[in-house]
Amino acid sequence: MKIIKLIPLLFLPILLSAQVEQGDVLIKNGTVITITDGIKENTDVLISNGKIKSIGEGLAAGDDVRTIDAAGHYVMPGIIDAHSHIALDAVNEATNVVTAEVWQGDALNPFDVGIYRALAGGVTISHAMHGSANAIGGQCQTIKHRWGITDQYDLMMDGAPRTIKFALGENPMRVHGERYGLMPRTRMGVEQVFRKAFSEGKAYMEQWEKHSANKSANAVAPEYDIRLETLADILKGDILIHCHSYRADEILMLMNVLGDFGVNKICFQHVNEGFKVAPELAEFGATASVFADWWAYKFEVYYSTAYNAAILTKNGVVTSINSDSGELIRHLYHEAGKSQKYGGLSDNDALKLITINPAIQLGIDDRVGSLEVGKDGDIAIFKNHPLSIYAVPQYTIVDGIVRFDINEDPADVRMDIDPEETAPAFFEQGGHDHDADGCMHGVFEQLFEKH
Amino acid sequence: MKNLIYIFLLILPGISFGQQIAKSEQGTFLLKNGTLVTVTNGTKKADLLIKDGKISAIGETINADNNTSIIDCTGKFIYPGFIDSGCNLGLSEVGSVALTQDYNELGSFTPHMQALTAVNPNAVAIPVTRVNGVTAVFTKPSGGRFPGTGSAISLHGYTPQQMYAGFSGVIMNYPSTGKRNRWDRRSAEDIKKENDKAAKELTDVWSKAILYARIDSAAKASSKSKEGYNPGMDAIVDVVNGEASILIEVNKATDIKAAIKWATEHKLKAIITGAADGWRVTEELKASGFPVITGPVLATPSRNSDKYDTPYSNAAKMQKAGIKIAIRTNDTENVRNLPYHAGFAATYGLGKEEALKSITINPAQIFGIADKYGSLEEGKMASLFISDGDPFETKTQITKLFINGWNVPIESRHTLLYDEFLDRDPGLESKK
Known part of the structure; x- marks a missing residue:
């Protein structure tokens, strides 16, 4: 047990180095959309030492503090994406149906231009997720878009709760069932993968509890297993579950399994058929992170509706809109606007889908997701209302540092350039992948690519 | 009763x-x-x-x-x-289920594959699309050098013939010197080799096509029947003769220049499609006189070195250079987002009026169906919406x-x- 207690110490240098740059900014005369406290016209926001120090009229700061004139502009909390795969070198450890031990924090890539492109869409925080190849995938990492830093660990949002990726349905079924001939090949099998893993995690937890209670000097410790240790942490409620899911039946299944093991912290991701079981999701206290309008790219999303976010919201489910895509992450403000076309959400309810609600789902709503004194200085400033098609992000601020400024926006922002590349690679364009969601990144390229 | x-x-x-x-x-x-x-x-x-x-x-x-x-x-x-000038609507039902996809036939030279044959009038995505104001689309085959012939269809009707909106065009994918995607590990040398091979194949196919067109007109003139069965060549005779449109999909600047040169030399009635790098070669595009169908606008830039808003502003830069442009989604189930593709282009330089033209009268003119579609005028078909x-x-x-x-x-x-x-x-x- 002592060894386990020491393990967090190993990470201490990392946590200490995560004390990244924090800045001061004064934003003058904007239309401030606080999300939690209405809209304030002609109002200033002062960020000091990376935190919101005050919101009010006629605020002043020292001469050395950068001042942004936001007259005629909209000032809102930095947008939060609860499902993304940008800034990652690897996404899927598709070698076992349970890989709870792996962690996206080990695969962060601060040089991905996707980070800058997300900033140019007002997004300050994203949830760098493991893929959906495995029923119990790896642990994820909530990151701040501190474009310009070079230490991968400086991307991490220090203090953000641990999260883990689960996946139901077609993806684990085809990777493990179809490809390897291992359970699960069906949604029945998926349930049993969870029950087995949780039972093993529970037994492991109990062994260690028994051992800790044993005062005998001769007591032999159980074998340490980082996978089981992680499963035990899930059962203890120390790790938030984010579960890739589509169909109503599998969503109900996982809530039943979690209920049996006394776990209640879960955000269903994608959850295209969440609208069918919205009352059950609300009763369980589960949250939902959805696409605005993606559907029909695979069979399990054929019976979808773009009204999903509105139905879930109106049934009392805390809902967010995510990207799962390096493309969509650049205009989540527009994606949120679709909840007004499809279901008539109010401006504030629509903006909550990309601010405070994803913050709740990531367990960081005490820090970000609204403009309140004491919260982090993460802000997006728009020309035109952010839900309008004519909205243009002007500045994106992370911890009081301006990380995107439309007036100082070089054509080529790359920090990591391949010296052997004579001309930058050109990638043929298309729509989104028609046969996969972003969660399968890496799996098909590594395992299934036909040469 | x-x-x-x-x-x-x-x-x-x-x-x-x-x-x-x-x-x-x-x-x-x-x-x-x-x-x-x-x-x-x-x-x-x-x-x-x-x-x-x-x-x-x-x-x-x-x-x-x-x-x-x-x-x-x-x-x-x-x-x-609204008219989406390039998509796969009606040709694919569920993206990951191969047997529901009808836009990509085997073979590299299959211009006789008719999208109109495989359009499913009852595709679930069709009503989903039209309720957003998109009343017609150009739906097309893809994959291969000459994947087939696309058709403009109205999004209402119970047979493909009822839906047909009066234009069909042969699709061509011009040989590309770009990478296929981010996971394309081919070296610059390999890409060049493959491109050279593709260019040679194109030269060969086209010389045969020219020869075939000559034989065809000679046969017609003497009212003799041609020998042999050659549906592929039959499908492009009118293109070779410069009478029918060919939609040339090409995206990288150098490839666009090469495609323009090729189509000009052969006196083709070309429409350039894709044109992700169109803003880099506006002079050449303008000089060619070819119209451009561009999009998706909501797309990531094609190079890591490109500015984040390159796909948003591309249409505006081409339009301002005097090129006739139309905007497409190149999508299937979310063709309904066409107004938003146009809206982003409007926001990033194109302006509302030109953006509106790019999904109404411009595609109608490019397809030669502006006598029926693309604007509110007496005598045109009543394809319109109230908002x-x-x-x-x-x-x-x-x-x-x-x-x-x-x-x-x-x-x-x-x-x-x-x-x-x-x-x-x-x-x-x-x-x-």
């Missing part, structure tokens, strides 16, 4: 009947007091009469007879239906939809699921 059926039809929308969409109705409709955004003749308050499938009159005050249904459009806007605001704005609702004069219900799988599940009954088991 007939009356009973009508009563039944009236109450039908209230019943969830296995998720069926209500029938469209045809007739004479007078749209009163709307703001007409005609595209070709400005914006004005006027009445619009729909009769025999066409816009039969536009005027300050039009009187209705007894057989005319009057639709009050006070405070509302009337737009010509409560600017249709580029995300929150705007479309309240009525007409396609070729048919009053099409604003219903799709997505709206029907909303109606059924917003207040689900029974709700929670435990509360019953």
Whole structure:
């Protein structure tokens, strides 16, 4: 047990180095959309030492503090994406149906231009997720878009709760069932993968509890297993579950399994058929992170509706809109606007889908997701209302540092350039992948690519 | 008995009947007091009469007879239906299920594959698309050098022939020197080798095609029948002769230049499609006189070194250089987002008016169907919609939809699921 207690110490240098740059900014005369406290016209926001120090009229700061004139502009909390795969070198450890031990924090890539492109869409925080190849995938990492830093660990949002990726349905079924001939090949099998893993995690937890209670000097410790240790942490409620899911039946299944093991912290991701079981999701206290309008790219999303976010919201489910895509992450403000076309959400309810609600789902709503004194200085400033098609992000601020400024926006922002590349690679364009969601990144390229 | 059926039809929308969409109705409709955004003749308050499938009159005050249904459009806007100038709509039902995909036949030279043959008039995505104001699309095959022939279709009808909107064009994928995607590990040398090979194959195919076209016209002149069966060559004879359109998909700057040179040398009636790098070669595109169908606008830049807004601003840069442009989604199930692709282009330099043209009159002109579609004008087909605001704005609702004069219900799988599940009954088991 002592060894386990020491393990967090190993990470201490990392946590200490995560004390990244924090800045001061004064934003003058904007239309401030606080999300939690209405809209304030002609109002200033002062960020000091990376935190919101005050919101009010006629605020002043020292001469050395950068001042942004936001007259005629909209000032809102930095947008939060609860499902993304940008800034990652690897996404899927598709070698076992349970890989709870792996962690996206080990695969962060601060040089991905996707980070800058997300900033140019007002997004300050994203949830760098493991893929959906495995029923119990790896642990994820909530990151701040501190474009310009070079230490991968400086991307991490220090203090953000641990999260883990689960996946139901077609993806684990085809990777493990179809490809390897291992359970699960069906949604029945998926349930049993969870029950087995949780039972093993529970037994492991109990062994260690028994051992800790044993005062005998001769007591032999159980074998340490980082996978089981992680499963035990899930059962203890120390790790938030984010579960890739589509169909109503599998969503109900996982809530039943979690209920049996006394776990209640879960955000269903994608959850295209969440609208069918919205009352059950609300009763369980589960949250939902959805696409605005993606559907029909695979069979399990054929019976979808773009009204999903509105139905879930109106049934009392805390809902967010995510990207799962390096493309969509650049205009989540527009994606949120679709909840007004499809279901008539109010401006504030629509903006909550990309601010405070994803913050709740990531367990960081005490820090970000609204403009309140004491919260982090993460802000997006728009020309035109952010839900309008004519909205243009002007500045994106992370911890009081301006990380995107439309007036100082070089054509080529790359920090990591391949010296052997004579001309930058050109990638043929298309729509989104028609046969996969972003969660399968890496799996098909590594395992299934036909040469 | 007939009356009973009508009563039944009236109450039908209230019943969830296995998720069926209500029938469209045809007739004479007078749209009163709307703001007409005609595209070709400005914006004005006027009445619009729909009769025999066409816009039969536009005027300050039009009187209705007894057989005319009057639709009050006070405070509302009337737009010509939007046209997506490039997509796979109707050719794919479920993205990951290969057997539901009909846009990619085997082989590299298959210009005789007809998209119109495989269009499923009952594809679930069609109503989903049209309720957002998209009334026609150019749906096309893809993959291979000459994957087939695409067709413009109206998004209403029960057979492909009923849907056909009067234009078909051969698709060509010009040899590319770009990477296929981010995981394309081919070296620059390998890409060049493959491109050289593709260029040589193209030269060979085209010399054969020219020869075939000569034989064809000689045979026609002497009214002799040609020997052998060669449907591929037959499909491109008119293209070789410069009489039929060829849509050339090409995206990288150097490839666009090469494609322009090739099409010009062969005196083709070319339409450049894709053109992700169009903004880099505006001079060459302008000089060629070829129109450009570009998009998707909502796309990531093609190079890591490109500015984040490159795909947003590309259309504007080409339009400002004097090139005729149309905007496409290149999508399947989300062709409904066409107004947003145009809206982003409008925001990033194109402006509302030109953006509107790029999804109405411009594609109609490029496809040679502007006598029927693309604007609100007397005599054109009544493919239009009524909205409560600017249709580029995300929150705007479309309240009525007409396609070729048919009053099409604003219903799709997505709206029907909303109606059924917003207040689900029974709700929670435990509360019953």
